[in-house]
């Protein structure tokens with residue numbers, strides 16, 4: 001692999017003069033060891049070839065998500081460390097190209113593909129397959145891939161999948177219904193900002209929890225009420241909810257059970273610890289309250305649904321900032337702060 005140095009200067013973008021890539025090769029952001037943002041560097045890797053039912057996508061934009069951050073650092077909630085290492089690779093990263101979501105153009109298709117044509121603009125979610133931080137990515141035509149909603153910019157489209165598929169999975173598990181009172185903790189992040197918009201779309205009465213600087217953002221996403229967690233503790237104000245979605249690990253059942261209505265559901269996107277996950281199955285007896293955790297799963301239908309509501313203007317992915325992919329280390333550093341609003345996007349040049 002020919003590694004190409006990344007710029008580390010924070011304010012002066014350096015465009016890598018991409019030395020000609022050999023035939024059958026492409027550039028990708030590669031990491032071969034766990035560590036700080038700088039372990040990720042541009043390198044040449046084999047260019048994939050689509051099989052009969054696959055499409056080859058020329059990636060135009062992607063994101064650095066919290067999944068990429070966890071995979072790069074093995075940062076896991078307490079108790080999940082061993083599980084993380086077994087999943088991502090015991091002696092080093094098993095999947096060396098990160099990136100779970102993308103927007104791009106179909107460059108070629110396998111001979112049995114019927115749903116897409118060369119030149120189609122698409123949005124795709126590679127999920128735990130990763131691999132989106134590359135010039136090209138293959139996807140099965142029946143996978144989590146959908147035509148790009150015209151209403152979204154390429155950057156917004158790249159940020160359409162990770163947070164929203166997670167929010168959709170959990171809201172459906174929690175059987176969200178019109179008129180439900182829903183609280184979203186972590187309403188400014190990728191998952192939370194999508195959850196606010198989706199809950200609103202499903203006809204819920206939505207309250208978002210975020211810090212002061214993000215109150216206006218969360219309101220603009222459609223939240224009926226916003227609680228600034230630096231000023232108010234939602235567990236102490238006497239309000240109760242049908243659904244509490246916690247994307248931060250800061251609202252374990254022990255803390256927010258009283259804020260759930262009888263029959264209420266706590267959706268645990270991020271568990272504070274394994275110990276808590278093990279204990280979360282026991283809400284107060286007879287209350288009908290439920291805690292729902294686990295890993296989100298995604299279908300092609302979910303992508304169609306999200307693209308549809310994006311096209312209708314009911315869902316606009318929030319973009320925190322955009323970096324050219326040569327500055328991927330800065331993008332990773334931004335994600336690592338835990339403070340991003342929505343998604344950090346990487347754009348790939350021509």
Ligand SMILES: NC(=O)c1ccc[n+]([C@@H]2O[C@H](COP(=O)([O-])OP(=O)(O)OC[C@H]3O[C@@H](n4cnc5c(N)ncnc54)[C@H](OP(=O)(O)O)[C@@H]3O)[C@@H](O)[C@H]2O)c1
Nearest residue numbers: 066166186188189190191209211250269270294295296339
């Ligand atoms: N279970 C699954 O399948 C699944 C899928 C995807 C992601 N996840 C996990 O879900 C978590 C969230 O992901 P993400 O991509 O949305 O993360 P993110 O974009 O980094 O968002 C986290 C947000 O939470 C806010 N926040 C932090 N502490 C808070 C608090 N006490 N109250 C309210 N808001 C708070 C942060 O803003 P401020 O700190 O600025 O307030 C930030 O905007 C990650 O840990 C990720 O690993 C799980």
